[in-house]
Amino acid sequence: MLRAAAGSVLYLTLIALFGLGVATVVRDSATAVGVVLGLLYLFPALILMVADAGRQRLLWQISPMNAGLAVQATTDLATLPLGPWTGLSVPAAWAAAALLGGGLSLWMRDV
Numbered sequence: 001m002l003r004a005a006a007g008s009v010l011y012l013t014l015i016a017l018f019g020l021g022v023a024t025v026v027r028d029s030a031t032a033v034g035v036v037l038g039l040l041y042l043f044p045a046l047i048l049m050v051a052d053a054g055r056q057r058l059l060w061q062i063s064p065m066n067a068g069l070a071v072q073a074t075t076d077l078a079t080l081p082l083g084p085w086t087g088l089s090v091p092a093a094w095a096a097a098a099l100l101g102g103g104l105s106l107w108m109r110d111v
Contacts, residue, residue, distance in 0.1 A: 007071030014091040021098025040065045064091040
């Protein structure tokens, strides 16, 4: 239970950092909200439309919302596509990529 609670806080922090990176890249708050919410909520819905189970599992594993929320699971951990902490590393990678892209675009615009 402690892992699920602490992991939820970490997951939300990573999503906030991802949003910060996207907002820095696009320089518009409305567009950033649309991109982040689209990725978090539309991407999992599109995954369900994929017919191939192998590709569906792969997309599930790289989706920041689906993989990140695996840390909240407390039962049936063997049935998850990713383990709890491995799943949390997926939104961490998305956040790192967004922050790196935001930092680079900010640096390029200011030079």
